[in-house]
Amino acid sequence: MTDTPAIKIRDLGFAWPQSPPLLDIAGFDLARGEKLFLRGPSGSGKSTLLGLVAGVLEPQSGTIEVLGENMTGLAGSKRDRLRADRMGVIFQMFNLVPYLSVVQNVMLPCRFSAARRKAAGDDLAGEARRLLARLGLSDEKLLARPVTDLSVGQQQRVAVARALIGGPQLLIADEPTSALDADARDRFIELLTEEASGSGAALLFVSHDGSLASHFDRSVDLAEINRARATA
Amino acid sequence: MMGTSILGLAWRSLMNRRGSALLTILAVALSVALFLGVDKARNGARAGFDNTISGTDLIVGAPTGQINLLLYSVFRLGNATAEVSWDTYQQVAARGDIAWTIPVSLGDSHRGFRVMGTDQSYFEHYKYGDGQPLRLSEGERFGDIYQAVIGAGVARELGYEIGGEIVLTHGLGAGGLTDHDNRPFIVAGILAPTGTPVDQTIHIPLEGMTAIHVGWESGTKNPMADTITEEMIRSFDLTPRSITAIFVGLERRGTILSTQRAINTRPGEPLLAIIPGVALGELWQVTGVVERALIAVSVFVIAVGLVSVLTSILTSLNERRREMSILRATGARPGHIFFLMVAEAGLLGFIGAVLGVALVQLGLVLLGPVLSQTYGVQLQGLGVSFTDLWTVLAVTGAALVIGMIPAITALRRSLADGLTVKL
Numbered sequence: 036m037t038d039t040p041a042i043k044i045r046d047l048g049f050a051w052p053q054s055p056p057l058l059d060i061a062g063f064d065l066a067r068g069e070k071l072f073l074r075g076p077s078g079s080g081k082s083t084l085l086g087l088v089a090g091v092l093e094p095q096s097g098t099i100e101v102l103g104e105n106m107t108g109l110a111g112s113k114r115d116r117l118r119a120d121r122m123g124v125i126f127q128m129f130n131l132v133p134y135l136s137v138v139q140n141v142m143l144p145c146r147f148s149a150a151r152r153k154a155a156g157d158d159l160a161g162e163a164r165r166l167l168a169r170l171g172l173s174d175e176k177l178l179a180r181p182v183t184d185l186s187v188g189q190q191q192r193v194a195v196a197r198a199l200i201g202g203p204q205l206l207i208a209d210e211p212t213s214a215l216d217a218d219a220r221d222r223f224i225e226l227l228t229e230e231a232s233g234s235g236a237a238l239l240f241v242s243h244d245g246s247l248a249s250h251f252d253r254s255v256d257l258a259e260i261n262r263a264r265a266t267a
Numbered sequence: 268m269m270g271t272s273i274l275g276l277a278w279r280s281l282m283n284r285r286g287s288a289l290l291t292i293l294a295v296a297l298s299v300a301l302f303l304g305v306d307k308a309r310n311g312a313r314a315g316f317d318n319t320i321s322g323t324d325l326i327v328g329a330p331t332g333q334i335n336l337l338l339y340s341v342f343r344l345g346n347a348t349a350e351v352s353w354d355t356y357q358q359v360a361a362r363g364d365i366a367w368t369i370p371v372s373l374g375d376s377h378r379g380f381r382v383m384g385t386d387q388s389y390f391e392h393y394k395y396g397d398g399q400p401l402r403l404s405e406g407e408r409f410g411d412i413y414q415a416v417i418g419a420g421v422a423r424e425l426g427y428e429i430g431g432e433i434v435l436t437h438g439l440g441a442g443g444l445t446d447h448d449n450r451p452f453i454v455a456g457i458l459a460p461t462g463t464p465v466d467q468t469i470h471i472p473l474e475g476m477t478a479i480h481v482g483w484e485s486g487t488k489n490p491m492a493d494t495i496t497e498e499m500i501r502s503f504d505l506t507p508r509s510i511t512a513i514f515v516g517l518e519r520r521g522t523i524l525s526t527q528r529a530i531n532t533r534p535g536e537p538l539l540a541i542i543p544g545v546a547l548g549e550l551w552q553v554t555g556v557v558e559r560a561l562i563a564v565s566v567f568v569i570a571v572g573l574v575s576v577l578t579s580i581l582t583s584l585n586e587r588r589r590e591m592s593i594l595r596a597t598g599a600r601p602g603h604i605f606f607l608m609v610a611e612a613g614l615l616g617f618i619g620a621v622l623g624v625a626l627v628q629l630g631l632v633l634l635g636p637v638l639s640q641t642y643g644v645q646l647q648g649l650g651v652s653f654t655d656l657w658t659v660l661a662v663t664g665a666a667l668v669i670g671m672i673p674a675i676t677a678l679r680r681s682l683a684d685g686l687t688v689k690l
């Protein structure tokens with residue numbers, strides 16, 4: 036089972052309602068444990084593609100296999116369960132639930148997934164603190180503050196800890212660094228790729244900023260694989 | 268796990284919007300308190316009325332409506348339009364199926380309290396509550412014609428003590444020109460509190476009632492009245508010519524209907540005999556319309572409270588789009604989102620309803636003693652009643668149902684938004 040790719044897309048077609056086709060991808064693969072950089076200008080459909088991979092959106096045609104499961108053949112609730120159990124998602128910004136503490140935010144996936152809860156061990160809060168500490172967030176005073184008081188860079192690291200808890204095999208990051216300055220951005224990407232390697236998870240990282248490509252195993256331009264955009 | 272875990276999220280989300288959540292909870296609490304307050308007042312009033320007379324099988328008076336007779340003879344509400352002659356009273360009292368009678372003569376007042384002329388049988392046979400007899404807390408029954416026994420409420424409010432003087436007022440006037448000031452009464456006894464209109468009554472002997480009206484035969488004070496001396500009055504026959512009503516106790520309760528019929532259809536002066544319980548039943552039927560209207564109004568007020576739950580959650584939805592997509596991304600299924608919204612509504616409804624019950628209980632604790640002292644009304648229902656529990660359940664249930672509206676909205680949006688939320 037682990038020799039199936041983390042992501043395998045074939046003949047994918049997707050259009051938003053009342054819009055021309057946005058994505059038309061003949062083939063795209065992400066190997067297990069691979070760290071891939073997906074580049075594309077703003078509005079090219081990167082976030083849409085991530086939504087499809089995460090199983091929140093459904094393609095009009097083609098297949099998406101994630102971690103050996105054919106997403107397009109699964110009912111919505113099964114896709115939700117697959118995401119809850121086996122994927123970690125990091126957004127561009129505003130990643131945190133404002134009314135939960137830092138540690139509770141990190142533990143959030145364990146509320147929705149028994150598998151993640153089990154994998155994280157008996158001491159969920161302890162595991163959350165361990166992950167936060169690895170990401171440089173160990174100051175108790177900082178952890179006690181409302182999440183909205185944290186700097187954007189700190190919030191993004193909390194989001195990484197949350198994506199990592201319970202050891203998901205696929206991490207999806209949607210421009211998590213666009214709100215960070217250059218120094219913070221490089222440190223953040225190093226941490227993220229390190230942690231992905233450490234847990235053996237595959238990483239799909241999208242951004243419009245091509246200069247980040249050097250941090251990854253491989254880099255793909257969405258325009259190269261997306262035939263819809265080419266013809267538009 | 269899902270249940271408690273989402274409930275925890277709902278709780279934290281509410282605490283994060285404390286201000287608006289508190290206002291909503293308050294709206295629900297006040298509406299529930301109004302509803303329960305109306306209900307308790309209604310039950311208190313009923314229980315109070317039901318407790319006022321017990322052991323009296325029939326009440327006999329001049330023909331009028333049965334509710335009317337009950338109200339003026341027992342509750343001192345309103346006035347008799349006609350009286351029963353003393354001869355007729357004697358004939359009724361002499362019936363073989365009747366064990367005892369209490370003659371009752373009403374009409375005068377003293378500083379807002381009703382004066383009732385009666386005889387010793389009143390202290391022996393009048394019962395209230397579940398058959399408790401009247402008890403003197405101080406002094407003794409009236410012996411002389413110018414002695415009075417006052418209810419506990421009269422004594423407390425007017426500060427009267429044994430030996431004090433009372434000047435009665437003719438009719439229900441405010442005093443002054445119509446005072447029977449030439450014939451004051453002396454307080455001989457004070458009754459223990461009963462929680463009934465007895466507490467608000469001044470009892471005097473029938474002969475005393477007649478005596479103070481010597482010289483008042485025309486209805487107003489005869490200018491010569493003050494010239495009639497004490498000795499002359501005492502030498503008169505002070506048997507009243509008529510009384511207002513008769514309380515009747517039967518030899519055997521089994522004859523109640525036939526005795527009632529016999530009195531109602533007897534030849535000579537027409538009479539009306541009523542069964543207190545039956546008359547009360549008819550009274551509740553009349554007041555039931557008003558009660559139902561009150562209850563309906565307070566149910567509508569609860570509905571308004573529930574609408575505020577809906578408003579508070581709906582208005583929060585826009586600023587929470589981001590939160591919903593974060594929850595979805597971290598693994599929340601649409602059902603979780605739905606349950607979260609419904610749980611928030613349910614929590615608001617539940618906390619509001621419980622607070623409402625608490626407010627009513629607090630009100631009872633604070634106001635109960637005042638009410639029972641001032642009005643002789645025993646507010647009951649301290650401690651959580653079945654109605655309280657039922658109301659909390661119903662309000663929480665209704666809030667859960669109403670919560671489905673924002674829940675469905677949030678659900679639809681989170682499905683349409685996917686992982687990308689444009690802020």
Ligand SMILES: Nc1ncnc2c1ncn2[C@@H]1O[C@H](COP(=O)(O)OP(=O)(O)OP(=O)(O)O)[C@@H](O)[C@H]1O
Binds near residue numbers: 077078080083683
């Ligand atoms: N929920 C939606 N409903 C309808 N159209 C959408 C929705 N989300 C995105 N789109 C459209 O799909 C196209 C691609 O959007 P998407 O967010 O995937 O681009 P992106 O590559 O992530 O851009 P960016 O770098 O700015 O985040 C845009 O034209 C956008 O208007």
Ligand SMILES: [Mg+2]
Binds near residue numbers: 081082083209687
């Ligand atoms: Mg995007």
